[in-house]
Each structure stands twice: as C-alpha cells, then as structure tokens.
Amino acid sequence: MSKDRLDVQMVKERVDMVGVISRYVSLAKTGASYKGRCPFHSDDTPSLVVNAQKGLWHCFGCGEGGDLFSFLMKIERISFPEALERLAAEAGVSLRRRDDSVKEPLREIIAEAAAYFADNLTNDPAGEKARKYLLERGYKQEVWKQFCLGYAFPGWDRLKKKFGKRYKVETLVNLGLLVKREDRCYDRFRDRIIFPIHDLSGRPIAFGGRAFEGEPKYLNSSQNPLFDKGGQLYGLLWARKEISSCRTAILVEGYTDVISASIAGIENVVGSMGTALTQRQADLLARFADEVVIAYDRDAAGGAASLRGMRILRNSGLNVRVAELPIGEDPDSLVSREGAKGMLAVISESTPFHHFFVRSLELRYDLSTVAGKEGALEESRAFYQGIVSLPLRQEITKLLAEGLQLPVDELRQDLSRTRPHTRIVRETSEKGQGWNEEEVILCLLLRGEVSWSQVAELATPDDFSPDHKPIAEVFANAGEASDPSNLIEELDEEQARKASYLALAPILFSDAEKALQDALSRLVRLPNIEKQLSKLRQEIEQAEKSADHSRIDLLQRAYSDLVAKKLLRGGTCGKSEA
Numbered sequence: 001m002s003k004d005r006l007d008v009q010m011v012k013e014r015v016d017m018v019g020v021i022s023r024y025v026s027l028a029k030t031g032a033s034y035k036g037r038c039p040f041h042s043d044d045t046p047s048l049v050v051n052a053q054k055g056l057w058h059c060f061g062c063g064e065g066g067d068l069f070s071f072l073m074k075i076e077r078i079s080f081p082e083a084l085e086r087l088a089a090e091a092g093v094s095l096r097r098r099d100d101s102v103k104e105p106l107r108e109i110i111a112e113a114a115a116y117f118a119d120n121l122t123n124d125p126a127g128e129k130a131r132k133y134l135l136e137r138g139y140k141q142e143v144w145k146q147f148c149l150g151y152a153f154p155g156w157d158r159l160k161k162k163f164g165k166r167y168k169v170e171t172l173v174n175l176g177l178l179v180k181r182e183d184r185c186y187d188r189f190r191d192r193i194i195f196p197i198h199d200l201s202g203r204p205i206a207f208g209g210r211a212f213e214g215e216p217k218y219l220n221s222s223q224n225p226l227f228d229k230g231g232q233l234y235g236l237l238w239a240r241k242e243i244s245s246c247r248t249a250i251l252v253e254g255y256t257d258v259i260s261a262s263i264a265g266i267e268n269v270v271g272s273m274g275t276a277l278t279q280r281q282a283d284l285l286a287r288f289a290d291e292v293v294i295a296y297d298r299d300a301a302g303g304a305a306s307l308r309g310m311r312i313l314r315n316s317g318l319n320v321r322v323a324e325l326p327i328g329e330d331p332d333s334l335v336s337r338e339g340a341k342g343m344l345a346v347i348s349e350s351t352p353f354h355h356f357f358v359r360s361l362e363l364r365y366d367l368s369t370v371a372g373k374e375g376a377l378e379e380s381r382a383f384y385q386g387i388v389s390l391p392l393r394q395e396i397t398k399l400l401a402e403g404l405q406l407p408v409d410e411l412r413q414d415l416s417r418t419r420p421h422t423r424i425v426r427e428t429s430e431k432g433q434g435w436n437e438e439e440v441i442l443c444l445l446l447r448g449e450v451s452w453s454q455v456a457e458l459a460t461p462d463d464f465s466p467d468h469k470p471i472a473e474v475f476a477n478a479g480e481a482s483d484p485s486n487l488i489e490e491l492d493e494e495q496a497r498k499a500s501y502l503a504l505a506p507i508l509f510s511d512a513e514k515a516l517q518d519a520l521s522r523l524v525r526l527p528n529i530e531k532q533l534s535k536l537r538q539e540i541e542q543a544e545k546s547a548d549h550s551r552i553d554l555l556q557r558a559y560s561d562l563v564a565k566k567l568l569r570g571g572t573c574g575k576s577e578a
C-alpha cells in the first residue's frame with residue numbers, strides 16, 4: 001500500500017464524516033444512516049443518504065455519490081490533495097510532505113518513460129508496426145514530435161525490466177507504469193500507441209494508450225501523485241492559447257480526436273479522456289473559455305455520463321453546445337475524411353445542450369404513447385434538477401411541454417418533484433427490482449455481506465460487463481478485509497457514483513448467501529448452460545442426419561435435463577428453447 005493511501009485511510013478513520021457533511025446539510029438520523037437535502041441539486045425531499053459506517057454517501061435524487069473526500073471536493077470545488085490536506089488538519093494527521101522534493105524524482109521518472117516510449121516509436125526496429133499505423137493515418141514524424149507520441153512494446157515486462165533496475169517497483173506501480181495484481185506485477189501499457197498527458201507547464205505527468213485492436217480501446221494511467229485524473233484535459237497545453245483568444249473550446253473524447261483536429265488546423269480542441277466530465281475539468285475550462293462545444297460521437301453524447309457532464313459545464317457558467325456528428329463518426333474520422341471543413345460545418349450547426357437533450361428524448365422514446373412519455377419524463381427529472389439556472393429551467397420546461405404535449409404548469413411541478421428510488425429499487429424489497437446479477441453481486445460486496453473470495457470461486461472480473469468490471473477489479477485486487485470506502489478511491493467519479501448507489505440503496509437481502517449464489521449462477525453458469533445447450537443442439541442435428549436413433553434419444557434426454565436445470569436457476573434471460 002502506498003503511503004498516500006495510508007494517509008487517506010488514517011484520515012478517514014479519524015474524521016467524523018457526519019460531522020463534516022452536517023456543516024453543509026442538516027442531517028437527520030434514520031436507522032443506520034443519516035438523511036438530508038442534497039446540496040448538489042434542488043432537493044425538496046431528503047434524498048441524500050450518508051452512512052458513516054460504510055464511509056459513503058449517495059443522493060438518490062441526482063445520483064451524485066462517493067466518499068467523504070469526493071463530497072468535500074464537489075461542494076468546495078477543490079482538488080483531491082486540497083481535500084486531503086483540510087481533512088488531515090482536522091483529524092490531526094500529519095501528512096507525508098507532498099512538496100517538490102517528493103514530486104521532482106517522480107517527474108523525472110515519467111519524463112524518462114516518455115522518452116523511452118518515444119524512442120521505441122522512432123528508432124526501435126520493433127516499433128515498425130506503430131510507425132506504419134501512424135503514417136497510414138496521416139500522422140507524420142513532426143506530429144509524433146509535437147505530441148510526443150510513443151509506443152509500448154508487446155509483452156508483459158519490457159518496461160519493468162528496463163526501469164526496475166534503477167527504480168523501486170512500488171514507485172513504478174504508484175506512478176501507474178506497472179500494474180500490481182495479487183502477487184503479479186507487469187507493464188500497464190502493452191502493444192499500444194502512447195500519448196503522454198502534460199500539465200500546463202509542459203511536463204508529462206501520465207500516459208494514455210490506444211490499442212491497435214481489441215478492448216479497451218483507450219487506457220489511461222491511474223491516479224498518481226502527479227496526475228489528478230479528474231482534473232486534466234488532454235491537449236490543453238497546446239490548445240489554451242487558441243481557446244483564450246476565441247473563448248470557445250471544442251471538447252472531444254479521445255487523443256486522436258485532438259491530434260487529427262490540430263493537424264487539420266483546428267487548434268482549440270481538448271480531450272476529456274472519457275465521457276464523464278468532472279467539476280474540476282469544468283472549472284479548468286472555465287478559466288480559458290466562455291463556450292464549450294461538445295463533439296463526442298453520437299452514442300457517447302447521448303449517454304448519461306455525457307449529459308451529466310454537460311450540466312456540470314453549464315453550472316460552471318459555460319455556454320454549452322452539442323455538435324451532432326454523422327452517425328458512426330468521431331471527430332478523428334470526420335476530419336480524416338472531410339478535412340477541417342467538414343468538422344467546422346458540424347461545429348457551426350451545433351445546438352444548445354438542452355435542445356439536444358429534448359431532441360434525444362424524442363429519438364429514444366415513442367412520445368405518442370403514455371409509456372413513452374412516462375419514460376421521457378422520468379429521465380428529464382434528473383436532468384432538470386441538475387440545472388441551477390432559473391431561466392434555463394424555464395426554457396427546458398417549455399421545450400419539454402411541447403415535446404411531450406403536456407401542460408406547462410403541471411409539468412413544471414412534476415419536474416421539481418424528487419422521486420427517490422422508485423422505478424429502480426423498491427424500499428425493503430427482497431432483491432433489487434430491475435437489478436441485474438452484476439449489480440446484486442457488487443451490492444453484496446460493497447456492503448461487506450460477501451467477500452471477493454466467495455465470488456472468485458465462480459467468477460472473475462472478466463465475467464462482468466465493461467460497466468461494472470472496474471468495480472469488480474478493485475475488489476479482486478484488494479484481497480480480503482478491505483472496506484468499501486477505501487476501495488472507492490480507486491474508481492473514477494462515474495464508477496464511484498455507481499458504487500455508492502449500490503452500497504446505500506434501500507434493499508434488504510434476507511439471505512445474502514443465497515442471493516449471491518443466484519446471481520453468480522446467472523452471471524456465470526447460465527452462459528455456460530447456454531453454451532452446452534447450443535453444443536447439444538448441434539450434436540442432435542448431426543445424429544439426426546445419420547439417423548442414429550439411440551444417440552438422438554440420449555442427447556435429447558441430456559438436453560431436457562439441462563433445460564430443466566436452467567429453468568430451476570431462474571434463468572429467463574436466455575433465448576427460449578425450441
């Protein structure tokens with residue numbers, strides 16, 4: 001465990017979480033938790049739940065959540081180190097000094113790693129694949145230089161071998177260059193194009209890696225003492241001059257989006273490194289820009305994380321517009337195909353983000369039906385409540401009233417109402433209404449009702465969908481006896497919200513063990529049964545072709561046994577059996 005993490009844990013143990021949050025919100029005790037009105041949206045009913053035992057909070061109105069640090073960071077708009085410093089002072093914990101005498105050697109290692117990756121790309125025979133790939137995409141050598149691009153070799157320990165001779169493995173893990181999984185330790189970046197991430201003074205502090213194929217397409221360094229993950233924007237170092245002068249920033253998702261735009265001569269582009277924007281990124285942008293145009297690919301732009309990001313930007317005082325890219329395109333591909341002209345045309349036709357939101361509802365729901373209207377209204381409520389500006393709220397109400405064909409006044413009342421945990425969870429229901437097996441398993445883990453070793457008997461993090469895999473991984477890596485509020489430090493903001501939700505949602509499992517087994521069998525065994533079934537179907541077909549009746553008989557009996565087993569396990573998610 002790094003010393004930073006020890007500091008964090010010590011502070012958490014000593015600070016009174018309820019006491020700190022009470023300074024901003026009046027809290028009332030209900031059962032094992034406290035409830036209050038959420039300070040992050042306009043909350044009429046107490047939607048904020050604080051559970052000091054678990055060290056977590058969550059708002060069931062707007063979905064914000066996390067640990068005490070994230071609460072302080074959000075409400076005071078400060079960075080993680082600042083929050084740590086304040087709470088440490090309060091707890092009487094003296095922090096290991098994080099001044100430049102500590103950071104300087106770390107900076108040097110990152111700079112050295114950047115030079116190593118760049119050398120792999122430019123000079124090493126094994127870098128041929130990467131060179132070819134970049135040149136084919138129109139990234140010439142001067143572009144590699146300008147953006148300090150590099151290449152990480154395939155294999156598990158190329159960097160480890162080279163740097164491990166001179167630096168401690170813990171330091172390299174702490175910097176996110178190596179990954180530690182239980183008793184193994186290996187290179188984080190393998191067979192990837194490397195994009196160094198720089199701070200505003202021009203020094204590299206972290207890396208992003210893009211895979212040639214396969215998932216995850218993008219991989220970033222973990223949070224490290226130099227890299228405040230939610231507080232950086234890719235490319236701001238190069239773009240800030242242009243952004244300051246035109247007061248508009250174009251926000252894209254990936255590294256190549258930034259670089260391709262820059263090659264085409266569009267210089268005011270920065271990358272959010274994911275769709276979930278943080279308050280600190282928004283504050284950073286607001287130092288340079290008055291207006292932000294979001295240019296994500298279509299699927300990403302309409303996602304919940306992206307919509308939340310738009311609200312955060314708007315609430316930071318920025319004018320927010322959304323550029324609607326042609327279906328299937330991202331800025332990188334658009335610029336490559338149509339040049340700057342194509343991209344600038346899309347930017348000039350961008351729409352205010354609340355128009356975009358209402359239009360996206362019209363595309364996703366059938367607003368001619370009652371059910372469609374209900375769905376759209378439910379989704380609008382969270383969106384509406386996350387908006388601080390009154391005139392903007394009025395305008396959204398008007399747009400929605402037109403779209404949903406509902407009377408404005410009643411709609412306004414309905415939008416202001418919080419409906420904590422309806423739809424998704426019912427109070428004290430036996431198991432999560434509408435929860436899938438992954439959520440049930442993570443919920444049980446986060447509440448400490450089951451341990452990872454029980455889960456690991458059947459499942460690995462790879463069995464989880466990309467949405468939940470990071471949370472599962474954190475548990476898998478932590479080993480036994482780790483409490484959720486410490487694990488949450490490892491997650492990004494969006495994941496932390498999910499985790500605090502699952503940990504604090506009002507659900508009771510009367511038999512945690514059984515709930516786990518049910519969920520695990522749906523997660524792991526059912527897909528296995530499906531596989532076996534499909535194999536049997538093929539075998540039956542074969543046997544039928546060769547008219548082998550005794551074999552058909554045998555196989556069919558096995559088949560119906562398996563179907564019965566599946567039904568017994570409550571598997572309804574598979575295809576119906578013929």
Ligand SMILES: [Zn+2]
Pocket residue numbers: 038039040041043047059060061062063064
């Ligand atoms: Zn809230």
